[in-house]
Amino acid sequence: MAQKKVSRTIGEINRKIKSGKVVVVTAEEMTEIVKKKGARKAAREVDVVTTGTFAPMCSSGAFINFGHTKPTIKASKVWLNGVPAYAGVAAVDIYIGATEPAEDDPLNRVHPGQFKYGGGHVIHDLVAGEKVELKATAYGTDCYPNKDVTKKLTLDDLPYAVLLNPRNAYQNYNCAINLSNRTIYTYMGVLKPGMGNANYSTSGQLSPLLNDPYYLTMGLGTRIFLGGAQGYIIGPGTQHNPNARRGRNGVPVSPAGTLMVKGDLKEMDPRWVVGVSILGYGCSLALGLGVPIPILNEEMARFTGVSDEEIFTQIVDYGNDYPTGDVKSLGRVSYAELKSGTIRVNGQKVQSVPLSSYVRALEIANILKGWIENGKFLLTEPVELLPTARSRRKKS
Amino acid sequence: MYSKILSLRFPSDIVNEPIVVNLVKKFDLTFNILKATIYPRKEGFMVLELRGHRKDYQRGLRYLKSLGIKVESIGQDIKRDEELCFQCGACTAVCPTGALYIKRPEMEVIFDRESCSACELCVIVCPARAMEVRFDRTLLA
Ligand code: SF4
Ligand code: SF4
Numbered sequence: 293m294a295q296k297k298v299s300r301t302i303g304e305i306n307r308k309i310k311s312g313k314v315v316v317v318t319a320e321e322m323t324e325i326v327k328k329k330g331a332r333k334a335a336r337e338v339d340v341v342t343t344g345t346f347a348p349m350c351s352s353g354a355f356i357n358f359g360h361t362k363p364t365i366k367a368s369k370v371w372l373n374g375v376p377a378y379a380g381v382a383a384v385d386i387y388i389g390a391t392e393p394a395e396d397d398p399l400n401r402v403h404p405g406q407f408k409y410g411g412g413h414v415i416h417d418l419v420a421g422e423k424v425e426l427k428a429t430a431y432g433t434d435c436y437p438n439k440d441v442t443k444k445l446t447l448d449d450l451p452y453a454v455l456l457n458p459r460n461a462y463q464n465y466n467c468a469i470n471l472s473n474r475t476i477y478t479y480m481g482v483l484k485p486g487m488g489n490a491n492y493s494t495s496g497q498l499s500p501l502l503n504d505p506y507y508l509t510m511g512l513g514t515r516i517f518l519g520g521a522q523g524y525i526i527g528p529g530t531q532h533n534p535n536a537r538r539g540r541n542g543v544p545v546s547p548a549g550t551l552m553v554k555g556d557l558k559e560m561d562p563r564w565v566v567g568v569s570i571l572g573y574g575c576s577l578a579l580g581l582g583v584p585i586p587i588l589n590e591e592m593a594r595f596t597g598v599s600d601e602e603i604f605t606q607i608v609d610y611g612n613d614y615p616t617g618d619v620k621s622l623g624r625v626s627y628a629e630l631k632s633g634t635i636r637v638n639g640q641k642v643q644s645v646p647l648s649s650y651v652r653a654l655e656i657a658n659i660l661k662g663w664i665e666n667g668k669f670l671l672t673e674p675v676e677l678l679p680t681a682r683s684r685r686k687k688s
Numbered sequence: 689m690y691s692k693i694l695s696l697r698f699p700s701d702i703v704n705e706p707i708v709v710n711l712v713k714k715f716d717l718t719f720n721i722l723k724a725t726i727y728p729r730k731e732g733f734m735v736l737e738l739r740g741h742r743k744d745y746q747r748g749l750r751y752l753k754s755l756g757i758k759v760e761s762i763g764q765d766i767k768r769d770e771e772l773c774f775q776c777g778a779c780t781a782v783c784p785t786g787a788l789y790i791k792r793p794e795m796e797v798i799f800d801r802e803s804c805s806a807c808e809l810c811v812i813v814c815p816a817r818a819m820e821v822r823f824d825r826t827l828l829a
Contacts, residue, residue, distance in 0.1 A: 346774065348815060402741065406812055481778050482813055489781040566774060568815035578774060578815065633790060643781070647815075650795035651775040 298335040299589050302673045305339045309667055316340045316584075316664045318657040319498045319596055326597025335593035340664055340671065343500040344517070344582035344656030347493050347648035348568050350479065351459035351530060352577045353389040354415050354557055357452040358426055358445065360384055366436035367428035371395060372414045379428070383436055387456075388414055390567075390577035403572060404477040410575025413567030415455070418447045419519070420562035453557040455519060455565070459529035461581050463501030463549035464536075464605055467492040467625055467644070469637060472611030477572020481647050483610055490607065490635055490642045495653035496600045496627035500583035501549045503596045505542040506684045507534070509586055511674030516553065517582035517660045520564035522669060523555025525583070527678070534681040542595065542684075545604045545624060549678060553581065564656075578649075582656040584664060586671055600627035607637055690742040693722070693823050697758040698732035707755065708736070715748040716740055735762070762823045764806050768799045772818035779810040779819065 470483035529550030564580035
């Protein structure tokens with residue numbers, strides 16, 4: 293007797309959310325459910341799986357309109373707390389990038405530089421409600437005569453402030469080691485010589501894009517958890533590469549898909565939007581992001597049931613290979629091995645070190661679960677899905 | 689970059705010398721005076737944070753000692769700001785004593801103060817700058 297195939301729509305899920313009958317589990321819980329009951333049964337029982345990730349995410353920044361001044365100014369150079377913002381947008385529109393260091397930062401002149409304050413810190417300070425000093429200079433026009441403005445302002449004073457990140461939530465990322473004979477300071481953290489440590493940076497089985505490897509539910513308009521508020525996926529991020537090599541379960545084994553996201557800075561929470569200083573590398577923003585995945589069918593249950601044992605990444609040498617632009621995989625390692633604290637590379641035991649916070653990722657998945665269960669968060673139907681892999685397009 | 693907090697005791701005959709300025713000019717160090725007092729008998733006491741290359745720091749230190757200044761490094765203590773720490777684990781790569789370690793399977797990052805040797809390696813490695821150097825504040829009172 294063939295059982296009816298599971299199939300549900302986002303509309304149906306939303307009706308269940310409204311009536312309080314929705315079943316939501318975190319990606320970690322889903323892994324257990326699928327292991328125990330199989331994908332078909334899991335698909336029948338679960339409506340939504342929540343994911344989460346919290347890690348430094350470069351390629352983040354905020355669009356800000358700082359309001360017209362009296363007399364008016366068409367700002368051509370702008371600094372926020374001494375950090376340059378891009379002002380070539382409109383008179384009082386600027387973009388502050390997360391990795392921009394303060395203008396007077398010594399950078400790597402004394403190596404490794406500390407990068408104590410940058411764009412990510414400015415964004416955090418704004419979200420935390422702190423006063424930020426804005427300085428703007430201009431060449432002056434008939435309509436905008438002012439050439440110099442300095443003022444202190446808070447997020448509340450800004451007419452418009454939106455976090456708009458060109459690339460977040462990388463679907464999988466390299467595990468970084470250092471085969472050279474000196475310590476190196478990278479965006480993957482401090483790497484000790486001779487494979488002293490192996491750093492990795494995804495939340496594995498909790499990571500949004502690792503739970504929907506072919507992006508079958510995500511795209512322009514997908515509502516998500518972003519920085520403690522509700523934000524949106526607005527398309528593929530820069531470097532989105534759906535054609536990266538994949539394992540038999542469809543999960544990429546190297547960096548692949550990415551998200552472009554946006555959300556209202558004014559609704560965010562400083563706990564989830566944190567400026568970071570990466571030794572010898574630069575400033576960035578650690579950001580909390582979580583995507584709800586609707587279990588539309590058995591396949592989505594199988595995808596979200598993926599476990600750390602089944603997600604692999606490539607080991608890459610950042611000492612010699614990466615800087616030359618020739619990335620060679622030195623082998624594959626699963627997230628279960630990485631999370632165990634030791635991996636083996638060429639027969640040598642190496643300490644594995646996370647840069648992505650699993651504790652915070654899980655907290656995000658649980659918050660999102662709570663929002664959906666309490667009817668505070670409805671799922672959205674994406675207007676256009678993210679571009680998927682060539683191999684997948686042929687299949688469907 | 690190297691940084692240490694020192695207490696300096698000056699003999700009375702050099703209290704008026706521009707010693708700190710020389711540290712900057714001759715040894716390329718930066719400083720932060722945390723406390724400076726001249727006692728009634730005219731000897732001076734200063735708590736100073738010195739920053740710079742390790743080599744310059746050591747040369748600067750020799751210079752201070754050559755002037756007859758008693759230099760002592762202040763007992764420092766490492767503390768984690770639990771609000772700032774976002775439990776990533778990056779610090780566990782550099783901690784030589786295992787004071788910072790990951791509790792599995794929760795992946796919680798634990799700071800065991802008892803095993804900390806105050807080497808300060810984690811201080812600048814922590815992206816959130818959650819590891820702080822603290823020193824004996826009674827000296828500043
Ligand atoms: S590196 Fe900093 S934020 Fe990360 S776990 Fe260590 S102390 Fe906490
Ligand atoms: S000061 Fe040194 S020993 Fe103490 S926690 Fe930091 S790295 Fe570990």
